[in-house]
Each structure stands twice: as C-alpha cells, then as structure tokens.
Amino acid sequence: MTRLFALPALAAFAVACSPADAPTPTAPEAGPVLSYTDAFVMEPIGGRDMTMGGVVVSVEGADVRLTSASSPAFGTIELHTMAMTDGKMQMRQVDGFDVSESEPLALERGGNHLMMFDVGEGVTSGETVDITLNFETEGEPLTLVVEADVRAVGE
Ligand SMILES: [Cu+2]
Numbered sequence: 001m002t003r004l005f006a007l008p009a010l011a012a013f014a015v016a017c018s019p020a021d022a023p024t025p026t027a028p029e030a031g032p033v034l035s036y037t038d039a040f041v042m043e044p045i046g047g048r049d050m051t052m053g054g055v056v057v058s059v060e061g062a063d064v065r066l067t068s069a070s071s072p073a074f075g076t077i078e079l080h081t082m083a084m085t086d087g088k089m090q091m092r093q094v095d096g097f098d099v100s101e102s103e104p105l106a107l108e109r110g111g112n113h114l115m116m117f118d119v120g121e122g123v124t125s126g127e128t129v130d131i132t133l134n135f136e137t138e139g140e141p142l143t144l145v146v147e148a149d150v151r152a153v154g155e
Pocket of ligand 1: 052080091092113114115
C-alpha cells in the first residue's frame, strides 16, 4: 500500500522539477578526459614489415581501459607486454591495459608497447602517423587519436 501512494508523490515532484524551474546547469557531467604525450613509432629496421611504438596516456574523471588500437599506416596493431622470462626478453599480446588517474599508462621501448604489423607507406623518420586508441569505460567507448612521431633507431 505504501508504494502505491509513493508513486504519485514522486510524479508530482518530477513535475515540480521541470527544466523551466531548474537552476542553470553547471558544467556537464564530468566523464573521463584523456590526454597523451610522447607518441612515437619506430621506423621499421631494414625494410621489415613490423615495428613498435608507444605513448603515455593520462585520464581524469574516471578509470578507463585501452582495448585496441588502429592506424591507416598499419594493417594491425597489437597491445604487447615485454618481460624477462628465463633470461630472455619475451613479448606477449594482451587484451588491454588499465589507465587510472593515479597510474597513467606508459607504452614505451623495453616495456609495455604497441606492436605494428603490415607497415604501410610514410612510416619513415621525421614523418608522423595517426593512431586511434580505443578505450572502454563504464559509459560509452572512448577513442583518442594521437599523432605519433616516426623515429629512426638511435633517435
Ligand atoms: Cu611486441
């Protein structure tokens, strides 16, 4: 019985709070805001058809997870970890990397990185390539397009 009375009361409250009466909204709901630095791709060595790259991604407002990456300059980009196993550096494909306010994501040489396959035209030192990073968050999927500098080995 109590519930039946509660519903009309709520409806009346909703009408009273129609947008015309509402105070001017302040900033829109703060979702995750992504930013990046140090985006790079290594120029492939000796005409090889694969290479690696990295970027540092920061987020504000919510935690996110990098789940994939793509670029018109490459056929495929995988997310890789790198670790010493039995004295050997080994790379392993993973399905994502978490990013939080307290822990930015650092993809870099010698550590977690982006692995690029089927290298296309224009991936030469001094050029830049666009890489689209795809994130998942509690709400909708998020993308961040980064402009990566192509570096020669030794730069
Ligand atoms: Cu790799």
